[in-house]
Amino acid sequence: MAENKRRWGFVIEVKRCIDCKACMVACKVENAVPHDKHRNWIGRIGPTGTFPTLGMKFEPGNCMHCDNPPCERVCPTGATYRREDGIVLVEYDKCIGCRYCMQACPYDARFVHTEGYIDKCTFCVHRLDAGQPPACVETCVGGSRHFGDLNDPTSEVSKLLATRDHYVVYEEAGTGPKIFYIS
Amino acid sequence: MGDHEIQVGDTFHWDVSRRQFLAMSAAAVGTLAVGAIPFTQNSNAKPVRAQNSHTPPTKFDREVYTLCEQCVWRCGLRAKVVNGKVYKLDGNANHPHSNGMLCPRGQAGIASLYDPDRLQFPMVRGGDRGSGIWKRVTWKEALDYVAGKLQAIKQNFGAEAMVFSSTHNLSQVQFENLLRAYGSPNYGTQRSLCFNGMIIANLLTFGMQEPGRDYSGVKYIIYSGRNLAEAISNSETQDLIAAIDRGVRVVLLDPRFTKTASKATEWLPIKPGTDLAFYLAMLHVLITEGLYDKEFVKEHTKGFDDVAKAVKPYTPEWAASKCEIPAATIRRIAREFALASPHAFIHPGWRTSNFVNQFQAERTMGIINAISGNWNQPGGFSAGAGEEGGGLGAIPQPPYPRASALRLDGVPWKYPLVPLEIGVYQEMRDAILEGKPYPARGWFVHRQNPVASLPERKKTLQAFSKLDFIVTVDTTMNDTAWFSDVVLPEATYLERYDPLALVGDGVFIRQPVVPALGESKSALWIFKELGTRLGLQDYFQYKDEEDYIRQQLKPLGISLEELKAKGHYRPPTKSEAHAELKFNTPSGKIELYSDSLAKNNFAPVPVWQEPPAPPADQFYLLTGKVAQHTQFGTQNNKLLHELFPENVVWIHTKPAAERGIKNGDWVYVESAAGKIKIKAYVTEAIRPDCTYTTPGFGHLSKGNRVSYAQGASDSEIHLTYTDPASGGQALSQTFVKVYKA
Numbered sequence: 009m010a011e012n013k014r015r016w017g018f019v020i021e022v023k024r025c026i027d028c029k030a031c032m033v034a035c036k037v038e039n040a041v042p043h044d045k046h047r048n049w050i051g052r053i054g055p056t057g058t059f060p061t062l063g064m065k066f067e068p069g070n071c072m073h074c075d076n077p078p079c080e081r082v083c084p085t086g087a088t089y090r091r092e093d094g095i096v097l098v099e100y101d102k103c104i105g106c107r108y109c110m111q112a113c114p115y116d117a118r119f120v121h122t123e124g125y126i127d128k129c130t131f132c133v134h135r136l137d138a139g140q141p142p143a144c145v146e147t148c149v150g151g152s153r154h155f156g157d158l159n160d161p162t163s164e165v166s167k168l169l170a171t172r173d174h175y176v177v178y179e180e181a182g183t184g185p186k187i188f189y190i191s
Numbered sequence: 192m193g194d195h196e197i198q199v200g201d202t203f204h205w206d207v208s209r210r211q212f213l214a215m216s217a218a219a220v221g222t223l224a225v226g227a228i229p230f231t232q233n234s235n236a237k238p239v240r241a242q243n244s245h246t247p248p249t250k251f252d253r254e255v256y257t258l259c260e261q262c263v264w265r266c267g268l269r270a271k272v273v274n275g276k277v278y279k280l281d282g283n284a285n286h287p288h289s290n291g292m293l294c295p296r297g298q299a300g301i302a303s304l305y306d307p308d309r310l311q312f313p314m315v316r317g318g319d320r321g322s323g324i325w326k327r328v329t330w331k332e333a334l335d336y337v338a339g340k341l342q343a344i345k346q347n348f349g350a351e352a353m354v355f356s357s358t359h360n361l362s363q364v365q366f367e368n369l370l371r372a373y374g375s376p377n378y379g380t381q382r383s384l385c386f387n388g389m390i391i392a393n394l395l396t397f398g399m400q401e402p403g404r405d406y407s408g409v410k411y412i413i414y415s416g417r418n419l420a421e422a423i424s425n426s427e428t429q430d431l432i433a434a435i436d437r438g439v440r441v442v443l444l445d446p447r448f449t450k451t452a453s454k455a456t457e458w459l460p461i462k463p464g465t466d467l468a469f470y471l472a473m474l475h476v477l478i479t480e481g482l483y484d485k486e487f488v489k490e491h492t493k494g495f496d497d498v499a500k501a502v503k504p505y506t507p508e509w510a511a512s513k514c515e516i517p518a519a520t521i522r523r524i525a526r527e528f529a530l531a532s533p534h535a536f537i538h539p540g541w542r543t544s545n546f547v548n549q550f551q552a553e554r555t556m557g558i559i560n561a562i563s564g565n566w567n568q569p570g571g572f573s574a575g576a577g578e579e580g581g582g583l584g585a586i587p588q589p590p591y592p593r594a595s596a597l598r599l600d601g602v603p604w605k606y607p608l609v610p611l612e613i614g615v616y617q618e619m620r621d622a623i624l625e626g627k628p629y630p631a632r633g634w635f636v637h638r639q640n641p642v643a644s645l646p647e648r649k650k651t652l653q654a655f656s657k658l659d660f661i662v663t664v665d666t667t668m669n670d671t672a673w674f675s676d677v678v679l680p681e682a683t684y685l686e687r688y689d690p691l692a693l694v695g696d697g698v699f700i701r702q703p704v705v706p707a708l709g710e711s712k713s714a715l716w717i718f719k720e721l722g723t724r725l726g727l728q729d730y731f732q733y734k735d736e737e738d739y740i741r742q743q744l745k746p747l748g749i750s751l752e753e754l755k756a757k758g759h760y761r762p763p764t765k766s767e768a769h770a771e772l773k774f775n776t777p778s779g780k781i782e783l784y785s786d787s788l789a790k791n792n793f794a795p796v797p798v799w800q801e802p803p804a805p806p807a808d809q810f811y812l813l814t815g816k817v818a819q820h821t822q823f824g825t826q827n828n829k830l831l832h833e834l835f836p837e838n839v840v841w842i843h844t845k846p847a848a849e850r851g852i853k854n855g856d857w858v859y860v861e862s863a864a865g866k867i868k869i870k871a872y873v874t875e876a877i878r879p880d881c882t883y884t885t886p887g888f889g890h891l892s893k894g895n896r897v898s899y900a901q902g903a904s905d906s907e908i909h910l911t912y913t914d915p916a917s918g919g920q921a922l923s924q925t926f927v928k929v930y931k932a
Contacts (some may be wrong), residue, residue: 024432026420026450028818029834033298036830037279039247044833055448057874059843060460062876064453138249147282147292148430149425 014093015184016073016131017158018145019155019165024152026068027052031144031153035070037145038132042122046088047071047129048144067189068152069098070144071117071129071176075184079109079118087126094158095133100125114178115185124154158186202317202326205668205894208434220514235794248273256283256758258692258701259294260684261303263359264288265692267758268297270685270704274616277301277685277704285759287426287694291666292422299830303683304708307665308827308895310680311709320655321674321892328718330710337677338724340660341373342633346477350374351596354619354633355641361689361701362617362714365731366637367612368588369718377631379616381822384644386541386920387615390514393539395785398775399574401485404536408569413442413524415466415556417540420450421760424815432793440531442524444469444516447813447841447883448876451604457524460878463811463923464546464802465514470537471553471797472510472518474526475502477562481588482529484564491772492561494784494796513799532563534570545813545923548800549915550840554785555668555797559870561781564741583691584745585699588730597628606918608790614781615918617645617911620654639682643823644885646909646920647659662715667827667896681714681785685908688736691743698747698760700740716737757851793916805880805926810846811884812862823887826898837902838885839872842929847873850930857932859902860884862925864910870932882929 027050035041035048047070048085054064058099073096080088081097088109096107103125110126111117121127132142140146143156156163160172166186174188197203230235242420251271259266259280267286269750277523280300283289313333319323328336342354355370357363362379370378382390390400406425409442412434419428437440437456443455444466452458461469477483478499488495507518507525528535539557544550565571597604599622609615623631634641634655645651655661663675672678681687686707692699695701707713719731733739734775740750748761789795803810819835840860842852852858854873860882868888877883889903912921 021436024436024456026423026428026818027293027363028420028423028428030293030295030818032299032834033295033830034293037298037301041827048367049706054453055874057876059877059879060458062458063447063451064448064450064876066450075607113344131245132266134247134249143279143281147294147298149292149294150420150437151429 012070013159014157015159015186016093016095016136016155017165018070019156019157019168019188020068020152021154021168021190021191022067023191024150025050027066028087028149030149031068031149033146034143035129036130038135039130041127042086043128045119045121047127056170065191069115069117069177069187072183072185072187073129073131075186076182078112078114078181082112084108095131097130098126098128098132100127101113116144116181116183120155129167195654196314197327199312199327202324205323205325212356212560221314222298233852237636238340242424245855248278251278252925255702255704256755257685257698258286258361259289259293259297259300259700260360261425261438261702261825262296262298264426265361265699266293266297266389266425268293268300269700270310272704275705276375277304281646282470283758284701287697289332289684290429292425293430294428296584296821296825297830298830299825299828300416300685301372302830303666303826304705306667306687306827306829308897309683309708310678310709312674312680313710314678316676320661320676321891323673330712333677333679334720334724337662338681338721338925340633340637341721341725345373347403348630348632349596351376351594353377354379354599354623354631354634356380356639356641357633357637358617358639359796360714361692362718363637364690368730369722370635371594372588372722372727373695373725374592375592376596376598376611377600377619378612379600379614379639381616381639381644383609383615383616383918384920386607387613387917388549389539389541389553390613392550392557393417394610395608395776395780396554396557396574397572401539401722402560402572403574404538405570406574408534408793409439409536410527410570411440411442411535413444413528413537414451414455415444415538415540415543415552416815417538417543418445418449418815420454422541423818436626440527446811446878449815450897450912459516459520461512461862462515462878463813463881464544465799465800466544467552467555468505468513468557469521470512470552471502471505471799472507472521473528474498474555474559474797475505476525477529477598478502478520480529482525482526482662483562484533485567487564488562491566491774492781492783493778494782495562497784498796503799504824505799506892521712528559529563532571533565533568535563536560536565536571538543544802547912547921547924548802549919549921550914550917551794551800558783558797560660561783583680583693583743583745586734586739586742593914596904599623599631602918606915608787608793609917609918613918615913616641617920618913618918620645620647620650623654623657624650626657629781630657632658632660633662635897636661636663636665636671638665640665640669640671640823642674642891643904643906646911646922646925647905648904648906649865649892650911651906656880660820664714668710669823669894670890673894679717680709680711681717683710686711687713688740689713691740692713696761698754698762700754700758703757718804724896740764741780744747749775790918803924809926809928810842810880810882811923812860812905812908812927813877813881813923814886814902814909815883817885820885823890826887826890826901827895829897832897835885838888839869839870839902840929841872841874841883842875843879843881844873844875845879847871852929852931858929859932860908861928861930862908862910864925867907867909871929879906882927
C-alpha cells in the first residue's frame with residue numbers, strides 16, 4: 009500500500025450544511041466521546057442583518073490535521089505526532105494532560121478527556137484503515153462534508169478544490185490546515 | 192443482564208431523583224428498604240468501548256440491516272454489534288430514505304435503546320394517577336388485568352366506551368386490528384394534529400393523500416412553512432440541499448427565518464395565516480395572464496372555469512394587503528413559476544400555515560400545481576411512492592363487527608369529509624368531558640402520548656379524570672404513561688420485529704439487532720396476547736413475529752432468512768406504461784371544482800377565509816421542529832438532550848425591548864389556556880408580531896429523568912381550534928402575551 013503518498017483532508021461545502029448536527033452525534037458514538045465533549049462542531053454565523061434582510065451560515069469543523077501543527081511542536085512528551093499521511097494523533101498513554109497543545113491550537117479542536125488525556129478528532133483513522141470514510145462524513149445529510157486524498161487528483165476532494173473557490177481558517181497562522189472550505 | 196432490584200409484586204416510587212421502595216412484596220414485609228436503590232437493571236447497558244479504550248472497534252460481532260424509528264420517515268440503517276451490544280448505527284446505502292446517511296436523531300438511536308429510564312416490565316398503578324407509585328406485575332397479570340377491564344367495559348357500556356389512539360408506526364395495523372375486532376369506532380392518531388388540512392385537500396383534489404415530489408429535474412420550488420433543514424425528512428432534505436446546490440430557485444413563505452430560510456433563494460416573512468391570500472393571488476395571475484397548461488387543464492382537470500371566476504377578485508394588490516408581501520413580488524413569483532413549469536412545484540407541506548384556512552390554502556396550492564401541468568414531469572408532482580399493498584401476503588382474519596355508535600370525535604357526523612381512519616383526535620376530549628353522545632370509560636394508548644401531543648394539556652388531564660381505565664403501551668414512561676393505570680413495556684425498534692415496510696418498489700424489514708431489554712415485548716406480541724384473551728384470536732392468526740413476516744413474504748418468493756441478511760428485497764419490476772393519467776376522484780380527474788365539497792356546504796372552489804389576528808398587546812404563537820428532536824418522544828435521549836436540552840421562546844428585538852426583555856431572561860408566555868415560564872431568545876429572525884417555541888418540552892413525567900421539567904410545554908398554552916372541513920387543528924391561532932417573569 010502506498011500509504012506514505014497519501015495526504016488526507018476534508019473539503020467542507022458551507023452552503024450545504026444545515027446545522028443538523030448528525031456529524032456531532034455520529035462522531036460521539038463512533039469514538040465514544042464522553043458526555044458534554046465533542047470532537048467536532050458546527051460554527052454558526054448569524055443571523056446577521058436586521059429583519060427582514062437576514063443571513064446565516066454554518067461552518068462545520070474538527071481538528072484540521074495541519075501540515076504544520078502547533079500542537080505537535082509544543083507537546084513536551086511527544087504524545088502528539090503527525091503520521092506520514094498527514095493525520096495528527098495523540099498517543100494517549102504518553103499524554104500527561106498538560107494542555108499546552110490546547111493553548112497552541114488556534115481552532116480549539118482539543119479537549120481534556122474524562123480520563124485525563126487530551127483528545128481530539130482522529131479523522132476516524134480506524135475507519136480509514138477499514139476502508140470507510142470518517143463517521144461524520146458518511147452521515148452528512150446535507151452532503152457538506154467530503155473526505156479524501158488530497159494527493160490524488162482523481163479524488164472527490166481534489167476535484168472540488170480544483171474547480172471551486174475555497175478558503176482555510178486562520179491562514180495567517182501558517183498552520184497549513186487540511187480542512188478546506190467552499191463557501 | 193440480571194440484578195433486577197425491583198421484583199414482581201414490589202410497589203415502588205418511580206421518581207426523578209431516586210427510585211425508592213415504598214413497600215416490599217408481601218413476602219418481605221418489614222424489611223422496608225431505605226435510601227436510594229439504583230434502578231437501572233443493566234448498569235453496564237451503555238454503548239461499549241473497544242477493549243483498548245483508545246481505539247474504537249473495527250470488527251463487529253455482526254452488522255444487522257434494519258429500520259430507524261426515531262421519526263416516521265423510517266430510514267434504512269446498519270447496526271453494528273460489539274460484545275452483544277449495539278455500538279453504532281450507520282445509514283443503509285440501499286434504502287431510498289437514508290441513502291447511507293442518518294440524521295442526528297437516527298445517529299442517537301442507541302441512547303434511546305440503552306436509556307436507563309426505559310420501561311422494562313409491566314406495571315400497574317400503586318397510588319393515585321401521576322403519583323409515581325407503581326407495582327411491578329408479571330406479563331400474565333398485566334394482560335389478564337387489561338383484557339378483563341376491556342371486556343368489562345364492553346359488556347357494561349359497549350365497545351364504543353373505549354377510546355384508542357396511536358401514532359403512525361409499522362405495527363399500527365395490528366393495533367387497528369385489535370380495536371376494530373373489539374368493536375370501538377373511537378380512534379385517534381397524530382394526523383389531525385399535523386396534516387389533516389393537507390391530506391384531505393389532496394384527497395379531494397387529486398384522490399390521494401400526499402402526491403410525491405420529484406426533485407431530479409426541478410427548477411423552481413415554493414414551500415409554505417415546510418422547514419426541511421430542521422424538520423428533517425432525510426431523503427427529501429438531501430434532495431432539497433442538492434437542488435439548492437444546483438441553483439434551483441427556492442421560495443419559502445415563513446414568518447420565521449428558519450435554517451431552511453437561510454438556504455432559500457428568497458425568504459418571504461409572510462403574515463401568519465395568510466398563505467391562502469398569497470396563493471389565491473398567484474392563481475389569479477396565472478389565469479388572467481394565461482400562464483397555465485391549457486392542454487393539461489382540458490384533459491385532466493375539472494372545473495377550471497369555476498376557479499377562474501372565483502379568483503377574479505384576488506389580485507396581487509388585494510393579497511398584499513392581507514399577507515404583507517408586495518404585489519410586485521407575488522406577480523413576479525407567479526410568472527417565474529409559470530416559466531419553470533412543468534419542472535416546478537408548490538410543496539404541499541405538513542402543517543403549512545396551521546390556521547383553519549389551511550385547507551383552502553392547500554386546495555389552492557394543489558390547483559396551481561395542477562393547472563401548471565406539473566404532473567408526472569421531471570421536477571413535478573406524481574402519484575409518488577406509496578406504502579400500501581405491494582403484493583405482500585395478508586394475514587387471514589374474519590370481517591370486523593359493525594361499530595355503529597356515533598364517534599366521539601364527530602367523524603363523520605360533524606366532519607363529513609374526514610376519513611374514518613384519520614379522525615379528529617383533538618375533539619374527543621370535549622365529548623369525554625361532557626359525556627355526550629355517551630360517556631367514555633377507558634383509553635388505550637399505543638405510542639401516542641395525548642398528554643403531550645394534544646393542545647390544552649389541562650383539558651386532556653381533565654378528560655383522563657373522567658375515565659375508569661387508562662392503559663399505555665410504550666417504550667418509556669412518557670407523560671401519558673405517567674398518568675395511566677397500566678403501563679406495558681414495548682421493545683424499541685432495535686429489539687423487535689414489525690410488519691414489513693414498503694418503499695417504492697422495495698420491501699424492507701425491521702428486525703431485532705439485540706434481544707429486548709428486560710421484559711419488553713413487540714407490539715405484535717402484545718396485541719396478539721390481548722386479542723387472544725378477548726376471544727379475538729381469529730383476528731391474530733400468526734404464531735409469532737417471524738410467522739407474521741413469513742406470511743407477508745409468501746407471495747414474493749423470498750425467505751425471511753434471505754430478507755434478514757440483506758435487509759431489503761426488490762421484486763422484479765413490472766413494466767408499467769404511464770399512458771393514462773387517472774385520478775381516484777369521483778370524476779377521475781383532478782378536481783379543481785369539488786362536488787364533494789359543494790355537497791357538504793364547503794366552498795367547492797378556493798375562497799378567501801379571513802384568519803383571526805391577535806389583539807395589539809399579543810403575539811401569534813408559532814411552533815415547529817428542530818433537527819435534534821422528534822415531537823415529544825426524544826427529549827429523554829441523552830445524546831440529543833446534550834445538543835438541544837430545552838426550548839426557548841423567540842421574540843423579535845423590538846417588542847422585546849419594549850417589554851424590557853433581554854436575551855436569556857425568564858418570561859411568561861400566556862394564552863387563554865394557561866401560561867408557561869420559559870427563557871427568551873431575542874432575535875431579528877422572526878416577525879415582530881410573532882413568537883415561536885419548539886414543541887415537546889416541559890414534560891410532567893418524573894419517570895424520564897433527563898427530560899423532566901426541561902423547558903416548557905407548548906401543549907399547556909395551545910388552544911384547540913379545528914377546521915370543520917379537514918378536521919385539522921389550527922395551532923397558530925393561539926395568541927399569547929409575553930412578559931418578564
